[in-house]
Amino acid sequence: MALNLSILYRGHLASCNYGCPYCPFAKRHDSREALARDYAALERFLAWIEARPTDRFKVLFTPWGEALIRKPYRAAMIRLSRLGHVGRVAIQTNLSCNLDWVADCDLERAAFWCTYHPGEIPRDSFLDQCRTLERIGARHSVGIVGLREHLDEIEALRAALPPTTYLWVNAYKRVADYYTSEDIARIVAVDPLFELNLQVYQSRGRACRAGEEMVTVDGDGAVRRCHFVRDVIGNLYDPGFEQVLQPRACSGDICRCHIGYVHMRDLDLYTLFGDGVLERIPADTPIRAEAQQRLANMMLP
Secondary structure (H helix, E strand, O other): OOOEEEEEEEOOOEEOOOOOOOOOOOOOOOOHHHHHHHHHHHHHHHHHHHOOOOOEEEEEEOOEEOOOOOHHHHHHHHHHHOOOOEEEEEEEEOOOOOOHHHHHOOOOOEEEEEEOOOOOOOHHHHHHHHHHHHHHOOEEEEEEEEOHHHHHHHHHHHHHOOOOOOEEEEEOOOOOOOOOHHHHHHHHHHOOOHHHHHOOEEOOOOEEOEOOOEEEEEOOOEEEEEOOEEEEEEEOOOOOHHHHOOOEEOOOOEEOOHHHHOOEHHHOHHHHHHHHOOOOOOOOOOHHHHHHHHHHHHOOO
16 A cells, blocks of 8 residues: 655754754854765665655654755655655745755645744744745745844844745743733734744643554654654654554643644644644635634633
């Protein structure tokens, strides 16, 4: 039976060219040896995908740090996008690289999850990069961490982006009761789905696609159900690894990140995001109404 699997790939890369104060990988550098190890692991992963043309895959690169400043990752985006059995290849990125290469991707399959980091790049420079993606015709969402000191910046970014570009805001959850009701109203006016992200979901025992329809894979091929459940359930490169793919209830207590809770079945966020689950682009629906309905459903006994 052919696979139909989404893979979140996070290799050995653990470096970034930005210095965001909330990130443990800020301004971290990989040695040449570490980079060589990561590139070899990436090549192994690409070859594995290429060797399974009867299966269907979607891939999201979720590196610790910034990958697109590295040529092998740019080449990987192009390479995977040109495979007929890869329905989507997306990557989380700060957009700090030259983007001319994006035109070499199959733009029906490539997509970009782009994050703006105030203090690391001028807003106009980031917007120029977004305009480049627009000009090329590349699917992309744009987002920002919802720090209160950045609320004016968030609103300015929304005003400068095309109305068709979804701007998501990641809730800052490290401080309890961080937002006032006025803060939340301002952010919801920018991101109609913000209140979904603001939740800390009680997840233990709840049904999830993770481990069945979606897995995470590290540089050594270890397969986990998601980034937030550390138990290894198999290895991608073992013969018959497919045997590990089965329905599983979540074994974690809470789920607070979009790339985790989006796969929880009872939230039905696959309907909300459609083909844009991996790159965080909602389907063409009245997303504010959809978000309110889901929030209401969560309050039901």
